[in-house]
Amino acid sequence: MLRTQLARVLRDPERKPPGDGVEIRPARMNDEERLRRFLAGLSLRTQTLRFFTGVSRPSASMVRAMIAVDGRRDVLLAVHEDVVVGHAMSFAGSGSDVEIALVVADEWQGRGIGSRLARRLLRRAGASGARTLGMDVLCENRTVLSMVRRAWPEATMKATSGTVEVTVAMDP
Template identity: 35%
Template sequence: MTQLAEGNGARIGDGGWAATLDDVRIRPYNVTDDARLRRMSAWLSRGSLYTRFFSGTPAIPERYVRSLDGLDHWNREALAALLDDDLIGIAEYFRDRGRPWRAEIAMLVVDPWQRRGLGGLLLDCLSALALRRGITEFDAEVVFDNQGVMRAIRRRWPDVRSLKTEGSAHFRLPVAPPGPVRSGHAEGRHPG
């Protein structure tokens, strides 16, 4: 889990050159990203995979990789965070067909980039797209063990309450306009 960008020697977490958010590009996920998504598994702990997929999987499930081929970039969107040629984060929403103003969100960030602001940056970009597309509420299902995400939700939405389900908390979150996006982070600023 130390070498993220073999091409230019960018190293994360081992005392080498440490990339920052200014080095990350955010853009819509596309079908050419499937190999990057599979490689992303190498930088994810079993705990990170469990909290995203709610199961003990040793790698990103192939059914998930294939499901992203069906993005329509309107009702179902995913944004990719890239460091050089490596996928280091992905955020997605899929719209509720019965309530088109709502969408389920999910996010996955490689372990070396957790707690460094990448999740918030992805959420800001995804929120901007969602608002432009008429989505005003996000639903999020969070495993109780994922205390980092629980704290992040409480910081961003201090008044939100969760519904507890078996092993997880369900949040209904108002989609707020994103904060200012720092320069250099998103290609074309707000993808879409």
């Protein structure tokens, strides 16, 4: 059901060509430098929409945290020709079973890569028993908020201090 909902939302004739040749795979510890370059290459707007601030010089500890996988976290990368073009992570949530966050390189946005990352991440979370999904979205991120509203009309959205806390029940 989740896949059907996202597929319906993402059918848009104005979308850019698909992200052909992009592999979605789990992050590895040797991805640290690739991820650092990816983060540093994001526009200030994209950085702000994902991290709520600019991160033009991501710290080593931040990069390590973004590729660390353990029993509470999962991390996927979208990679094209050995270059990271997208990052998605899930982690055990406080108000939901799993919270997700993702970002796609500016030049790769609108090609379905974020959707592919989200679907794969949510499938993996569901297989691990997650039944509720949460995410924090900046109020100005109309693209993501519109997608959430179309994909999950039943989602609870609570605006707090410039962000929207989204909570939705995942389909089994």
